[in-house]
Amino acid sequence: MKKALSAILLAVLLLSPAGCYDYSEPDEKAWVMALGLDKGRQNVLTVTAVIAVPKNIAGGGGGQPASGGGGQGGFITVSLETETLLSALELLNAVMDRKADLSHNKWFVFSRELAEEGIGKYFAPIARFYQFRRTSSVIVCQGRAEEFLAKGQPKLEDNVGKYYELMHRGWRYTEFIPFDNFHHFYIKSSSPGIEPVAVLAALERKSPVYETDAPKTMGRYQAGRIPREGGGNIEIMGGAVFRAGKMLGTLNGDQVGVQKMFNGTFNRTIVDLPDPEHPDQYIILEVEPRQAPEVRVQISDGYPRITASLKLEGDIISIQSGVNYTRPERLPDLERAVEEALLENVNNTVAKSQELGADFLGFGLHAKKLFRTWPEWEAYKWEEKYPLAEVTVNVDYRIRRSGLLHEMEPLQ
């Protein structure tokens, strides 16, 4: 009798938490994969939810995706006019048969218009909400977020969540996609001494971006201004600089690369260098970090004097002219040319950060080591002093490998 009672008690205790209140069937949820925020037309905000359509993601058998390969049907979008972001989550249930859930949300997309007005007030409620994850990406899109998300069909994936995740993961192998996800964006936003950079995105521009075929380094491009045909509708390149929750300006691909070099999140990039002996031809090199950046900050007459050194290395990928730069005595010429090209980018980026009054390069994080206590550091008001700082940067580049060829023979 005692054992039977114990067994019944145990069964009641074990089964009730699993099935009574918080039972959750994944196929009864509407998984929100991205949320977009625009200034509202009929209310304060237009909140757009991208909701995965699992039956189209699961695959149609025989290796054929159910959606027909183009990602069509892998998601639907719903745009709602609400006062706040999270009230849209409840309102979604008025138009969806499944319960909306943010647990798998990958992207928070803010329209540029809203970002320039300020998005700080939308951050705190999101961070507090239990379904939300700080690993989501923060995207600023040119134009309206609802259009951006509705037209942003993946081409290679059926799973829109994977598409969003892989798009931002490009930061690992390109210089021009910012690293900052929501977590980094948030902690940088609340910390004096560094400012966050969100991913800049746009829909493909149909009309020509440039009128001439004059040479342009790819790093000058940014989302919405990439001359191209084909591919996915969405492009992400460059960054949106924020301070105090408000977008101040944009960075192109090269400037994002420099930001990542100083933030320690730069992995690699490819530099097209005009050949010193044949200016109409290019030498293509890979650039990788050799060491963490060295930054020294001194304060003289109340203003910062910053000295930084970027130590990089890389490989020769291609030499169009066939000139034998790979001989040991010629390599320093190439290294110097790369250093000059990179230094120009660095100086442009430093100038941009001072012009915007936003230390997105994070020099302030080095400056705060000079202070004994936090109140002393806050009282210094770095954000006011940084635009007037004297910044000297040195770039040191070393070629390590020359690819699968050593010395080339000229074409006959």
Added chain:
Amino acid sequence: MMRQQTVIGVSEAVTILFIFISAKTFLSYGRQFFHESYNAAWMVPLVQTFVGLAGVLLLVTLLQKFPGRNLVEIGEELAGPYINGLFALFYLTVFILGAALTLRGVSERVEAGYLPNTPISMVVLFFAVGAVVVGYLGPEAVSRTARFLLGVLLVTTMVLIALTVPLWRFHTLYPLWGSGPLEILKSGLTSSGDFVQILLLGIIYPFLPGGKIKQVGVWGVAIAGFFMFTYIWTSLLVFTYPAVSELALPSFEISRMVNIGRFGQRVEVLFMPVSIFANLIFLSVSLYAAASVLCSLCKLRDYRPFVPAMAVLVQTVAFIPQNVPQLIYWNEAYLSKYSLGALAGILLVLLLITRFKGKGGVIDEKST
């Protein structure tokens, strides 16, 4: 059949003391340090640990004079039943209030992270039932359960911390002195009540191997201090100051940050058992200790009838805070602050009485 005498081994005793002190890291422990010491909050657990060690030495000095007796019995002999009644009331408050706030806190954590639609009373009931069962079985069962789960606790914690290393940002440690050395010291001293759980030594002392009380106390406090320091350190490096000061449950948020590729996300549920184990052990120990204090006070031989009664009392107290912010505030205001100071005051009074009355006197219990 004769009932065997209860014995707790040294490693079991160290484990139970370590978990009893440090289980709070899985709740809102350390939240106020970031407000008081800013980015130097990692120094506060170190200050607390030294204060806790001082408290242990004081407690050990008293206990060693009365081998085989617990703190309530010692107090009765030295201060008499009336004054000792007040002291025992303090001990009871520490155990019951600590258990009640922990019970509510851990239940609210489960509510916030895993079971948002389940009524809080249901979650509280589950924890209470588990704690009553283990607490009823006595200190041996509690300590052996704790010792058994120690490996799980340590390995899981190390894995969790290792997985967050890529998120560490060392710049947050500067400016090195945060709000200033004096403020850090003040924060450590005023929150030293986080180590008031050393009181447990005074309850389980009769069950410990002879001559090992100091070893148990020092190691238990030192390991707990290191554990608490590690969690504060990791929270600070992952979330950086000032963002870290906003978190209600830093250890939970750390586990939500783990991201090791597309298939290594949302793994916080793997780390949930650690917090559940640690807090269940805390609750079981608290119920046993509270029952034991009452038992000694009433001069009864069996503590067990008091365990369910204590559980009911703990549940009742657990529902007094109206909401989670109030719960956190009460914990900081009534337990973290000054409670170790109050315990030290009681111990000093008892030591003074010992000196004046010339009682006790067995300094080295090895000789007994």
